Each structure stands twice: as structure tokens, then as C-alpha cells.
Amino acid sequence: MTFRAPVRDLALALSSVGHDALIARSFPELDADTVAAVLEAAGGFTADVLAPLNRVGDVQGARYENGHVTAAPGFADAYRAFVAGGWNSLSADPEHGGQGLSKAMELAVFEMVHAANMAFGLCPMLTQGAIEALALHGTERQKRLVLPKLVSGEWTGAMCLTEPQAGSDLSALTAMARPDGKGGWRLSGQKIFITWGDHDAAENICHLVIARTPDAPPGVKGISLFLASKYQVKDDGSLGPRNDFRAGSIEHKLGIHGSPTCVMLYEGAEAELVGELGQGLPHMFVMMNAARLQVGVQGVAIAERAFQQALAFAQERKQGRTVWEADGMIYGHPDVRRMLMLMKAKIEAARAICLTTGVLADVGRLAETEEERAAARARQELLTPIAKAWSTDVGVEVASLGVQVHGGMGFIEETGAAQHYRDARIAPIYEGTNGIQAIDLVGRKIGMADGAVMRALCAELALTAEHLSEVPDLASVGRRLAAGVAALERATDWLLAHRGVPSLAAATPYLKLAGDVIGGAMLGRQALAAAGSDDPWMRSKGALARVYSGQVLAQAPGLADGLMDGADDLEATPAAALAP
Incomplete structure (x- = not known):
């Protein structure tokens, strides 16, 4: 199945999360045309060079012999083309040979890399983390001899x-x-x-x-x-x-x-x-945190690839009598369309969360005042575990739905849908399991400044809900988002008052709640930007926000109630009681 880089979606997502204001203030050499040109070029490279190798890598894989590893067929040549195109050096400091672009731009490009070929993308992804670690903590010798080679991608x-x-x-x-x-x-x-x-x-x-x-x-x-x-x-x-x-x-x-x-x-x-x-641990966490955000982007990417394949299949597969006109294809079945629209909505929500975190990383380095830099860094810290865990859970869910849309053909390896599901499954595990991300969120991040960082975010989400409620076609989204924000605030207050075992037991459902609500606000902002447009593609943003609000945001109050039930049953149930 042909991969089509989601350039238009990425451009809109960047614009909706504050990238335009960022580059106007801190990247004067960047403008909308340059951003578009970089995304288009990256899209062409990933679709033409990396995507055709995705199936080859899955079927043939890397090889080991006598202490040496050989990359999957075509991967070494593709990597050299990647380096020659300058794709490894996007956000690195020009002092070390980098291009000095925004972190958010790098993440947008790497989403396309991972979507085209996730196994390939892991190689330059980890190099990015090494660059950040050595740039901050390396010796002068390491910065002089090693860092430029990592930035260029030669090493x-x-x-x-x-x-x-x-x-x-x-x-x-x-x-x-x-x-x-x-x-x-x-x-x-x-x-x-x-x-x-x-x-x-x-x-x-x-x-x-x-x-x-x-x-x-x-x-x-x-x-x-x-x-x-x-x-x-x-x-x-x-x-x-x-x-x-x-x-x-x-x-x-x-x-x-x-x-x-x-x-x-x-x-x-x-x-x-x-x-x-x-x-060593704090130094390594520079690399680890960079990798965690990149892994969140991987979740978005593999979901995008699975969605594209499922959509294409739904538009060419005839089965049964369809309810809506779609030339008899299964895209005309309501439940198939529901799955596809939910897949697309969750992808765009996760993409926006990850790119927002990237913009915050840039603001945390480049804002004019220490107060603004500190506020951006605090929110980046808050969002990083959500970006990693929620987005990779989305990757698995969307890839699973992709198999479901294919029906029995999805369970057959030759169609490729199963590969996306298999590839997606590692992302919630590595770079700190999603359970660890949830524990980090409730154990450290929501308590920053006595909860002020999360409360400030919730206040902004509530304001988005108000704006949505003022637009007739989006009023239902605003109402459900407001209820979701209230549920998130209630759950946050409960967790801050119940530290220890109760909060640890509630950590994973709380992270899901936070991601669901923040993602709903991100979709709402895109829908607001598209309101009144005559472009069918732009109008679809409102439809996606409404589907998401009904399928996801509507569950937020119940999720908050459930996570506050505490850990009593978990603690009181011995392993023997669960055995067959």
C-alpha cells in the first residue's frame, strides 16, 4: 500500500499549536513558505525512499553473524540518502553543524520518517538524543570531535x-x-x-x-x-x-x-x-526525555500509517449492502466509518499533543524572559509523559482498529495491516513503560508548584471549551469538553490529596483521562480554526471534533469517578485468588 505523507495535516497541526508565533519571534529565517517546503521535501523523501523498504525490513530484517550486524536490505543506502539530504541535522545547533530549525519542525519531519518506516526511524531518532546529551554535558573534546559527526549523521x-x-x-x-x-x-x-x-x-x-x-x-x-x-x-x-x-x-x-x-x-x-x-542518571535523562517525546511521535506515526491503509481498503472493498452511498464499498457502512473517523480524530489529537510539547521545548530555550522560559519548561515536563504514553496507546488502538477494518484480511500478513499492529506494540513498552510514565505524571508532574502547572493548563482548556460553546456547530464539543475539564480538575485534586498507593493505583487511568481531555481541546482548536470554511477538508475538522467528543470526551466523568475508587481491591486480592 502506498504511503502518502500527511503534509497538510502536519502544517495545520503546527499552526494550531503556536508554531507560527514561535518562528515569528525566535526563528526569523523561517516562515510559512519555508515550513511548507521542508515538510513537502521530507514527505517526498519518506514516501519515495523509506516507505518502499518497510515491508522488506519486516520480512527479511537485520542479520547477525559472527559479532557483526548487517542492516535490512536497502536500509544502509537509505540511511546514507537520509544523511545526504540533511534530515539528521534539522534542529541541532549551527555551532555543531546543525540547521537550527525548531524542535517542533524536527518532530513533524520525524513523524513522516516513522510512519514511512518505523524500524528505520529508530536509528536517527536515538542519534538525536545523543546529540542533546553531548551538547549539554559533553566535554570540549566530545563536542569538537564527536558531536559534529552525530549532527551530520555520519556517525x-x-x-x-x-x-x-x-x-x-x-x-x-x-x-x-x-x-x-x-x-x-x-x-x-x-x-x-x-x-x-x-x-x-x-x-x-x-x-x-x-x-x-x-x-x-x-x-x-x-x-x-x-x-x-x-x-x-x-x-x-x-x-x-x-x-x-x-x-x-x-x-x-x-x-x-x-x-x-x-x-x-x-x-x-x-x-x-x-x-x-x-x-549518569540525570545526564542520561536528557537523552531519555528526548527519546520519550520521539516515541510519542512514533505512536502518532504508526497510527497514521495504519489509518491510511485501512481507509484505502475501505474504499476498495465491497461487502454487504451499504447504508450510505460509497459505490458499494465498506466505507458506506456506519460502523466502518465510525472506526475510521475515530482513528483519524485520535491521530490528530495525539499529533497536536506531541507538537505542542515540541513547541514548549523551543520556548523553554528561546523565550526572552526567564519567567516565560520556566513556565514553558514546566508545562513541557507535565506533557512529556502524556505525549509518550497516550500517543503510543493511540498507536496500538488505531493499528488494532486498522486490522478490524480489514476484517479477516487484516489477520493475513500479506495485506500489511498486521505489521503495523506488531510494530506499534513496542512503543508503550520502551523508553519507560507507559505505567512508568503514568507514575511519573501523578508522582511528580501534577504536584509541581503545588498543582499550579496542571491547574493553569486546565484553565486554558476550559477557555477553549467556552469558545467552542459559542459556535453553534461546535456547541456539543464545548459542552463535553467543559465536562471533561471539570472531571480532570476533580481527579487532579483527589490525587493531590491521596498521595502514595491510591495515586499509584490510579495513575494509568488518570493519564488516559488527561490525554483524552487535552486531545479533545486540541481537536476543538483545529475545529475553531476551520469554522466557516468552504473547504471540505477543513470542514472535516469539525466533524472529527464532534465524533471525538461523543466517543471519547463523553466518557471522561466516568473515568474520573472510576480512578478515585482507590486501591483497596488491588491490595486485597492475592495472586492465588486469580490463579485458575
């Missing part, structure tokens, strides 16, 4: 955290870095689930590895961050001998077969300290 980056006994609990890791007596370090240990940890698409791979040092205290305070390159980097920037680490194997996974997920073995590898000793 790629990998994030190396997980060990067999230390998944989400990084305090349990045992990888060890010992001083080499010459100012450097020797790294030993095993890391698992290392995405694109080895491959043949770039001449060098830079691993950012968290490890302990011999005299470090136990727990997370004993973790430091190290840089180890596949080939040693000489002082003149040229590459030296192969470093002492290798891939021990690659995993056989449910999906994203084109992305090599490696077991990495470090056998006294040369490494450099990044940042300060004992600060």
Missing part, C-alpha cells in the same frame, strides 16, 4: 541502559567502568535491548553507556555516563582501531524487524566520562 548514537537483571530499575545495573590510568576508562559488562547498537549503515557508532565506577556508592547515585565508540576516535577526529565491544546477538521480536535490537558485550572497551561522576 550514529545508541543509548545503553538495560541489563538482564536491571530493566526499569537502573539501580540494579552492574556494568563497570574502571580508570585506565591515563585519564580514560575501561568499560566491561553486558547491555541488552540496545536499538541499532550495531549495524553497517554508518562508519562509526557512539554508545552512551551508564555504568558504575569501582568506588561508587550503591543505587542510582553510583551511576555515571560514558561514551564508547565502535571505532576509537583519535585526537584529530580520524578513526582508529576497533574498540573492545561487540554485538553478542540480536533479538527475534514481535515487530520492527528491520531495527536490530542488540545484546552488547563490553570487554574492557575504551570509554570517556560524559559530564560528572555520579550524575
Whole structure:
């Protein structure tokens, strides 16, 4: 099935989340025409170069042999074309060879990359995180020799955290870095689930590895961050001998077969300290938070790809007697159309949440006053777990609906619908499971400034509801959004008053509630922008907002009631009671 980059949707989404005002103030070299040109060019590249390799990557995948990983057929050439097109350097600082565009623009481009070929997109995605980590915490040598190569894409980056006994609990890791007596370090240990940890698409791979040092205290305070390159980097920037680490194997996974997920073995590898000793976790979280937002974008992207395939199938498949005129195709069945419109509405809501978070990242760096920068950073922190978790849940839900629209043909691998579902399923798991995102939201983020950050957001959402209520065709959306905001405020107050086990038990439904309501407001704003338009495409924004308000926002009060039931039943039910 042909992929069509959603350039028009992305342009509208960027405009609706404040990108126009951002570039007018902080990116004078950008204007609407330039944004459109970048999106069109990226859309062409992803559709023509990356999308045709998506099925190849799924069927043939990456290969492992004798400690070496070979990318899926066509991937290495596609990566070199990606680098040659400048797509790796969009938002990086020009001081390091970047183009200095907005983070939101980068996210919009990477949505198209992930939609065209999610397995491919993981490689440059992780490089972006490595760029951000080294830009903030790297040594002068690392910034001079390594960072420009990562920015250009000549070298790629990998994030190396997980060990067999230390998944989400990084305090349990045992990888060890010992001083080499010459100012450097020797790294030993095993890391698992290392995405694109080895491959043949770039001449060098830079691993950012968290490890302990011999005299470090136990727990997370004993973790430091190290840089180890596949080939040693000489002082003149040229590459030296192969470093002492290798891939021990690659995993056989449910999906994203084109992305090599490696077991990495470090056998006294040369490494450099990044940042300060004992600060490895906060340094790594620069990379982790960048990856979490990008993974949220992956959720949007795989949903978009699944939706496009389902829509095309519904417009060419004849089955039964249709209710509405659609040339007899199943698009004329009310339930099929309901699924498709709900898929589209959730995609646009999740897209807007992710791009809003990207705009906030830009404002948090570039606003004129510290007060405005601090406010943007606080809201970005609040939205990041929602962007990651809610959007990736949307990715799985929409991909599942895509299979459903296909019916029995969706369960057959040859149609491709099943691949999107399999690929989507990893996104709620990696870069911090969605349960961890929910715990972060209720345990830390909604309590910022005694709840003021969330309350300020709710006040803006309520104002959007008021504006919607003033437009006759959107009044129902405004009414349901207002009820949703009230439910979110009520749930927030309850969580702030019930810290500990009750809030942990309620974390996941609360994150869903927050995403549902914020997403409804995002759709409402697009509908307001489209109100009165004669363009059928623009008018569809109002229809999507109404479908979403009836299918999703209408459930918000009940979701708030349910999450406040507490944890009593969860605590009181032993595992034996659940056994067969």
C-alpha cells in the first residue's frame, strides 16, 4: 500500500499549536513558505525512499553473524540518502553543524520518517538524543570531535541502559567502568535491548553507556555516563582501531524487524566520562526525555500509517449492502466509518499533543524572559509523559482498529495491516513503560508548584471549551469538553490529596483521562480554526471534533469517578485468588 505523507495535516497541526508565533519571534529565517517546503521535501523523501523498504525490513530484517550486524536490505543506502539530504541535522545547533530549525519542525519531519518506516526511524531518532546529551554535558573534546559527526549523521548514537537483571530499575545495573590510568576508562559488562547498537549503515557508532565506577556508592547515585565508540576516535577526529565491544546477538521480536535490537558485550572497551561522576542518571535523562517525546511521535506515526491503509481498503472493498452511498464499498457502512473517523480524530489529537510539547521545548530555550522560559519548561515536563504514553496507546488502538477494518484480511500478513499492529506494540513498552510514565505524571508532574502547572493548563482548556460553546456547530464539543475539564480538575485534586498507593493505583487511568481531555481541546482548536470554511477538508475538522467528543470526551466523568475508587481491591486480592 502506498504511503502518502500527511503534509497538510502536519502544517495545520503546527499552526494550531503556536508554531507560527514561535518562528515569528525566535526563528526569523523561517516562515510559512519555508515550513511548507521542508515538510513537502521530507514527505517526498519518506514516501519515495523509506516507505518502499518497510515491508522488506519486516520480512527479511537485520542479520547477525559472527559479532557483526548487517542492516535490512536497502536500509544502509537509505540511511546514507537520509544523511545526504540533511534530515539528521534539522534542529541541532549551527555551532555543531546543525540547521537550527525548531524542535517542533524536527518532530513533524520525524513523524513522516516513522510512519514511512518505523524500524528505520529508530536509528536517527536515538542519534538525536545523543546529540542533546553531548551538547549539554559533553566535554570540549566530545563536542569538537564527536558531536559534529552525530549532527551530520555520519556517525550514529545508541543509548545503553538495560541489563538482564536491571530493566526499569537502573539501580540494579552492574556494568563497570574502571580508570585506565591515563585519564580514560575501561568499560566491561553486558547491555541488552540496545536499538541499532550495531549495524553497517554508518562508519562509526557512539554508545552512551551508564555504568558504575569501582568506588561508587550503591543505587542510582553510583551511576555515571560514558561514551564508547565502535571505532576509537583519535585526537584529530580520524578513526582508529576497533574498540573492545561487540554485538553478542540480536533479538527475534514481535515487530520492527528491520531495527536490530542488540545484546552488547563490553570487554574492557575504551570509554570517556560524559559530564560528572555520579550524575549518569540525570545526564542520561536528557537523552531519555528526548527519546520519550520521539516515541510519542512514533505512536502518532504508526497510527497514521495504519489509518491510511485501512481507509484505502475501505474504499476498495465491497461487502454487504451499504447504508450510505460509497459505490458499494465498506466505507458506506456506519460502523466502518465510525472506526475510521475515530482513528483519524485520535491521530490528530495525539499529533497536536506531541507538537505542542515540541513547541514548549523551543520556548523553554528561546523565550526572552526567564519567567516565560520556566513556565514553558514546566508545562513541557507535565506533557512529556502524556505525549509518550497516550500517543503510543493511540498507536496500538488505531493499528488494532486498522486490522478490524480489514476484517479477516487484516489477520493475513500479506495485506500489511498486521505489521503495523506488531510494530506499534513496542512503543508503550520502551523508553519507560507507559505505567512508568503514568507514575511519573501523578508522582511528580501534577504536584509541581503545588498543582499550579496542571491547574493553569486546565484553565486554558476550559477557555477553549467556552469558545467552542459559542459556535453553534461546535456547541456539543464545548459542552463535553467543559465536562471533561471539570472531571480532570476533580481527579487532579483527589490525587493531590491521596498521595502514595491510591495515586499509584490510579495513575494509568488518570493519564488516559488527561490525554483524552487535552486531545479533545486540541481537536476543538483545529475545529475553531476551520469554522466557516468552504473547504471540505477543513470542514472535516469539525466533524472529527464532534465524533471525538461523543466517543471519547463523553466518557471522561466516568473515568474520573472510576480512578478515585482507590486501591483497596488491588491490595486485597492475592495472586492465588486469580490463579485458575
